[in-house]
Amino acid sequence: MENIILEAKGINKYFHDPNTIQVLNNISFSVQKGEFVSVTGKSGCGKSTLLYILSTMDTDYEGELKIHNLLMRDKSEAELARVRNEEIGFVFQFHYLLNEFNVIKNVMLPGLKLGKYTEQEVEHNALEKLKILGIESEALKLPNQLSGGQKQRVAIARALINNPLLIMGDEPTGNLDKKNSELVFDIFQELAESYQQSLLIVTHDQEFASRTQRTIVMEDGKIIADSKN
Amino acid sequence: MKLKLIASISASLLMARWRQTLVAAIGVTFSITMFIALLSFMGGLNKLLDGLVVNRTPHVRIYKEVKPTLVQPIDKGANFAESYNFVHSVKPKNERLDVLNSAAIIKALKQDKRVMGVAPKVITQVYYNVGSVDLMGVINGIDVEAEAKLFTFSDYVIAGNYIDLKNTPNSIVLGKGVAEKMLVQVGDIIQITSSKGQMVNLKVVGIFQSGLQEIDKVNSYSSLHTAQKIMGESNSFLTDIQVKLNDINLAPEMAKEFQALYGVDAIDIQTANSQFETGSFIRTLISYVVGITLLIVAGFGIYNILNMMIYEKMDSIAILKATGFSGVDVNRIFISIALSIGLFGGILGLIFGFGLSAIIGQIPFNTSALPTVKTYPIEYNLYFYLVAIVFSTVTTYFAGYLPARKASKIDPVVIIRGK
Ligand SMILES: Nc1ncnc2c1ncn2[C@@H]1O[C@H](COP(=O)(O)OP(=O)(O)O)[C@@H](O)[C@H]1O
Numbered sequence: 001m002e003n004i005i006l007e008a009k010g011i012n013k014y015f016h017d018p019n020t021i022q023v024l025n026n027i028s029f030s031v032q033k034g035e036f037v038s039v040t041g042k043s044g045c046g047k048s049t050l051l052y053i054l055s056t057m058d059t060d061y062e063g064e065l066k067i068h069n070l071l072m073r074d075k076s077e078a079e080l081a082r083v084r085n086e087e088i089g090f091v092f093q094f095h096y097l098l099n100e101f102n103v104i105k106n107v108m109l110p111g112l113k114l115g116k117y118t119e120q121e122v123e124h125n126a127l128e129k130l131k132i133l134g135i136e137s138e139a140l141k142l143p144n145q146l147s148g149g150q151k152q153r154v155a156i157a158r159a160l161i162n163n164p165l166l167i168m169g170d171e172p173t174g175n176l177d178k179k180n181s182e183l184v185f186d187i188f189q190e191l192a193e194s195y196q197q198s199l200l201i202v203t204h205d206q207e208f209a210s211r212t213q214r215t216i217v218m219e220d221g222k223i224i225a226d227s228k229n
Numbered sequence: 230m231k232l233k234l235i236a237s238i239s240a241s242l243l244m245a246r247w248r249q250t251l252v253a254a255i256g257v258t259f260s261i262t263m264f265i266a267l268l269s270f271m272g273g274l275n276k277l278l279d280g281l282v283v284n285r286t287p288h289v290r291i292y293k294e295v296k297p298t299l300v301q302p303i304d305k306g307a308n309f310a311e312s313y314n315f316v317h318s319v320k321p322k323n324e325r326l327d328v329l330n331s332a333a334i335i336k337a338l339k340q341d342k343r344v345m346g347v348a349p350k351v352i353t354q355v356y357y358n359v360g361s362v363d364l365m366g367v368i369n370g371i372d373v374e375a376e377a378k379l380f381t382f383s384d385y386v387i388a389g390n391y392i393d394l395k396n397t398p399n400s401i402v403l404g405k406g407v408a409e410k411m412l413v414q415v416g417d418i419i420q421i422t423s424s425k426g427q428m429v430n431l432k433v434v435g436i437f438q439s440g441l442q443e444i445d446k447v448n449s450y451s452s453l454h455t456a457q458k459i460m461g462e463s464n465s466f467l468t469d470i471q472v473k474l475n476d477i478n479l480a481p482e483m484a485k486e487f488q489a490l491y492g493v494d495a496i497d498i499q500t501a502n503s504q505f506e507t508g509s510f511i512r513t514l515i516s517y518v519v520g521i522t523l524l525i526v527a528g529f530g531i532y533n534i535l536n537m538m539i540y541e542k543m544d545s546i547a548i549l550k551a552t553g554f555s556g557v558d559v560n561r562i563f564i565s566i567a568l569s570i571g572l573f574g575g576i577l578g579l580i581f582g583f584g585l586s587a588i589i590g591q592i593p594f595n596t597s598a599l600p601t602v603k604t605y606p607i608e609y610n611l612y613f614y615l616v617a618i619v620f621s622t623v624t625t626y627f628a629g630y631l632p633a634r635k636a637s638k639i640d641p642v643v644i645i646r647g648k
């Protein structure tokens with residue numbers, strides 16, 4: 001139990017526009033250190049909504065969220081930003097790189113924000129991460145000079161820069177072709193196995209899900225299955 | 230949060246939209262340029278107009294006013310204390326026209342730390358004799374050196390040399406108007422009649438032009454000693470003591486002080502020339518209003534570009550927030566964008582403003598009223614530049630305030646979901 005890094009307890013979420021609907025219904029589960037968890041379910045069942053809450057970006061929910069045993073409810077906006085910066089790496093479906101910065105600077109930004117290391121050290125770390133993802137040769141390119149798969153790998157490198165507790169992904173392969181999806185999945189798997197990186201990845205790719213260590217299945221805002229693969 | 234990181238993010242966002250940013254900055258540059266040029270010109274104008282009167286007017290003038298005694302004998306009688314005084318047409322008693330005890334007063338004034346300088350003066354009515362006609366006139370007997378030092382007397386002597394007034398006995402510097410009426414030039418001898426009927430011959434050693442025709446048509450200058458001689462008085466006879474202070478603002482209070490201390494009449498420059506101060510004030514006010522209006526317009530330009538930038542960079546802002554930048558960080562990023570536009574545009578504006586005022590300062594401007602002025606007057610004052618850069622920074626800060634707040638409040642979930 002001492003290895004729980006993320007814990008959700010009875011999370012409810014409502015949208016009030018246009019009329020009140022409950023999109024998450026009593027979600028409770030936890031993630032252990034080093035676990036590679038996938039979340040699946042039909043489109044519209046509330047996976048993204050859940051992930052935004054777990055990543056502390058959405059604060060409008062009922063229930064308890066603990067990261068590293070700390071209750072997120074009590075934290076201010078700036079403190080939550082700090083949690084996202086330090087403990088969580090987020091990978092989106094659409095790569096979401098900053099087009100004004102080159103690849104390495106994109107990777108470095110969260111590290112510079114954290115301010116734990118000097119700029120040189122952060123740069124060195126960023127290069128290391130890019131190497132793990134096999135794209136160190138693209139370090140000085142601008143994001144719009146990269147392919148979709150390459151961009152997603154840069155985003156993963158950025159998610160890794162502060163050695164986060166947990167990497168979250170919202171359908172990170174959803175926008176990629178088969179070959180690139182494979183590549184990204186292999187990277188996640190390697191991170192989990194070689195680096196004991198905890199991962200929580202939303203996907204509607206059944207094959208992808210079945211290859212992770214544990215799959216949570218959702219339907220209509222509820223968890224209907226949670227099993228080791 | 231490290232400033233360097235904020236700065237580098239701001240700079241990148243700026244560079245991505247450098248064309249619009251430049252336009253916004255040029256708006257600031259333009260208004261600051263105009264602001265500086267306007268203030269420098271108005272400042273120059275103020276100084277010039279001040280110079281017309283204020284520079285030539287003592288800050289405090291000590292003199293002797295001939296008037297009936299304030300406390301009349303009847304007021305002293307105890308049995309009339311409750312009564313109404315019907316005695317009309319009280320006349321001043323036969324009094325001397327000079328400042329009593331002037332030598333001691335001057336000595337005391339010269340030791341006063343607040344006093345920059347003292348120039349004694351003898352003013353006397355005369356008639357300039359032109360053939361059979363006598364023209365009314367006034368001769369100002371002055372301490373030539375003190376007058377030159379404190380009231381830039383030498384600037385207004387347009388012919389001859391002012392110092393000859395001191396060196397040549399029985400000499401006079403005529404007002405331009407007087408000289409024209411009398412048809413005399415430097416080197417000629419004129420004859421005057423004193424108020425006591427005495428005729429005196431004086432040598433014209435210079436012509437002066439004050440810029441105020443009314444003065445030039447009547448006034449002339451001689452040395453103190455010459456004026457005293459014309460009046461037939463001793464050389465301790467002074468009608469005025471002109472005092473120039475280090476701080477002009479002390480004048481009203483010091484005038485009162487002298488009045489009480491020396492038992493003389495004293496008037497300060499503010500009371501004597503209140504209309505000039507009002508004029509200066511209005512001119513300065515106009516320049517500030519115009520400058521600030523221009524800046525506000527430029528501020529709207531910055532407001533627009535920032536709003537546009539935020540609209541375009543929603544994704545970037547969302548991603549910054551998702552990766553751990555707080556609302557405050559985002560706010561600072563956009564505030565620093567606004568401030569750098571303001572500072573860049575403002576500094577450029579200072580340079581152009583300096584250039585423009587230098588150009589205005591070269592344009593010929595000749596007026597007979599102001600013999601020493603050859604070009605448009607410009608005041609170069611560091612204070613204007615300071616005010617301008619402070620204004621431009623403050624305006625751009627406010628222009629950036631709302632957009633930056635908007636950016637800091639962007640909800641990353643809404644943006645990310647919207648994709
Ligand atoms: N801002 C919103 N307002 C109202 N309903 C919303 C909003 N965002 C999402 N929803 C609804 O919430 C449900 C869950 O959405 P989402 O979490 O995106 O599903 P998933 O990611 O599993 O496809 C959907 O029915 C969606 O229509």
Ligand SMILES: [Mg+2]
Nearest residue numbers: 047048049170
């Ligand atoms: Mg989704």
